Amino acid sequence: MTLLDDAKKIEKQLVEWRRDIHMHPELGFEETRTSRLVADTLREMGIEIEVGVAETGIVARIGEGRPAVGIRADMDALPIDEANDVPYKSQTPGLMHACGHDAHTAILLGVAKLINDMPDRPQGEIRLLFQPSEEKWRESDGHSGGSLMVEQKALDGLDAVIACHVASTMPVGEVQVTDGFSLAAPDTFTAKIIGEGTHGAKPHQGLDPIWMQAQVVNALQAIRSRRRNPTERSVVTIGSIHGGIAPNVIPNEVVLTGTIRTFEEEARDEIHKLVEEAFAMVRHFGGDYELNISKGYPALYNDPSVAELIRNVGSELLGDEYSNEGAPIMAGEDFAFMTQKAPGAMMRLGAKLDDLNRPHHSPIFDIHEDCLPIGVGVLAESAVRLLKQHGG
Ligand SMILES: [Zn+2]
Numbered sequence: 001m002t003l004l005d006d007a008k009k010i011e012k013q014l015v016e017w018r019r020d021i022h023m024h025p026e027l028g029f030e031e032t033r034t035s036r037l038v039a040d041t042l043r044e045m046g047i048e049i050e051v052g053v054a055e056t057g058i059v060a061r062i063g064e065g066r067p068a069v070g071i072r073a074d075m076d077a078l079p080i081d082e083a084n085d086v087p088y089k090s091q092t093p094g095l096m097h098a099c100g101h102d103a104h105t106a107i108l109l110g111v112a113k114l115i116n117d118m119p120d121r122p123q124g125e126i127r128l129l130f131q132p133s134e135e136k137w138r139e140s141d142g143h144s145g146g147s148l149m150v151e152q153k154a155l156d157g158l159d160a161v162i163a164c165h166v167a168s169t170m171p172v173g174e175v176q177v178t179d180g181f182s183l184a185a186p187d188t189f190t191a192k193i194i195g196e197g198t199h200g201a202k203p204h205q206g207l208d209p210i211w212m213q214a215q216v217v218n219a220l221q222a223i224r225s226r227r228r229n230p231t232e233r234s235v236v237t238i239g240s241i242h243g244g245i246a247p248n249v250i251p252n253e254v255v256l257t258g259t260i261r262t263f264e265e266e267a268r269d270e271i272h273k274l275v276e277e278a279f280a281m282v283r284h285f286g287g288d289y290e291l292n293i294s295k296g297y298p299a300l301y302n303d304p305s306v307a308e309l310i311r312n313v314g315s316e317l318l319g320d321e322y323s324n325e326g327a328p329i330m331a332g333e334d335f336a337f338m339t340q341k342a343p344g345a346m347m348r349l350g351a352k353l354d355d356l357n358r359p360h361h362s363p364i365f366d367i368h369e370d371c372l373p374i375g376v377g378v379l380a381e382s383a384v385r386l387l388k389q390h391g392g
């Protein structure tokens with residue numbers, strides 16, 4: 001009997017938890033109902049919990065002393081109107097679990113049950129970290145749920161920390177854990193290019209910010225192709241450009257927004273400088289600019305030895321061909337704050353539902369619920385092995 005077999009026995013319960021949470025989505029730092037469901041369920045299992053960590057987060061401890069291994073789940077939803085016509089459809093208009101955090105929470109409850117019921121659990125502590133607000137970084141205090149959990153010492157004393165994220169494009173039954181940098185640092189920028197408005201037929205009497213913007217976009221795109229080492233992994237994307245009101249009017253200014261994705265801190269700082277340099281070009285034409293780059297989460301670094309341990313568990317439980325390293329993705333994740341605190345890794349859990357493309361953060365996002373017991377089995381077994389590896 002493996003922990004995956006045990007997980008399959010509670011599949012019905014896992015689906016129930018997931019659907020309950022899915023039907024009642026809540027935004028970051030507002031997960032009061034979800035948090036209550038988690039707290040009540042853990043108390044019923046007889047597990048000791050601490051509530052109100054990072055506001056709506058919960059920390060639960062099974063066992064005590066060293067070694068200590070953490071497992072994290074995020075609980076927040078997104079401001080998206082669900083378009084799926086399913087019995088477990090979101091009951092709150094405008095809100096939806098469109099990233100699968102409902103599944104993560106249900107999976108961690110399943111892990112809690114299995115580990116709590118384990119007769120031969122190794123010495124040490126398994127710490128369950130139910131964190132709020134992965135999606136939302138709060139301007140007022142500069143925190144997401146993950147960084148606030150770290151600041152409030154929820155990860156102190158951990159020898160390792162692990163997590164999983166469902167992947168709606170990966171087949172069910174497959175898991176991936178990438179060594180080293182696996183997800184990027186997602187920074188954003190907003191910029192204004194300032195010219196001087198005038199009649200469209202008399203451009204020489206003003207300074208056209210739309211023309212200047214075209215030069216800047218070209219320079220921004222050359223950062224990756226001409227200024228940085230081509231083997232580096234990074235992205236500069238311009239996501240919006242707004243300027244002008246009429247075909248025969250040159251406006252005063254153009255506003256651009258975009259995102260910068262990098263892994264290494266050196267690349268991050270250097271690309272920020274090159275973005276600044278691209279905008280500064282408008283000063284040569286007599287124009288001006290305002291640029292605000294806002295730093296997002298750090299890049300997610302998977303400790304290679306933790307990553308390998310999870311992959312080995314995946315190979316044993318699912319078969320060699322269903323557990324692999326995959327490749328880095330330029331998306332971001334605030335679990336990155338936790339792997340800065342303790343060596344850790346995040347596993348991608350195959351959760352593809354059907355032939356439709358159901359991207360994360362889209363109104364038709366959904367997962368195959370067969371992934372739930374797989375997530376429980378692999379995470380629980382990995383946590384137990386990490387305890388043993390650290391002398392438990
Ligand atoms: Zn997301």
Ligand SMILES: [Zn+2]
Nearest residue numbers: 099101134165
């Ligand atoms: Zn997510």
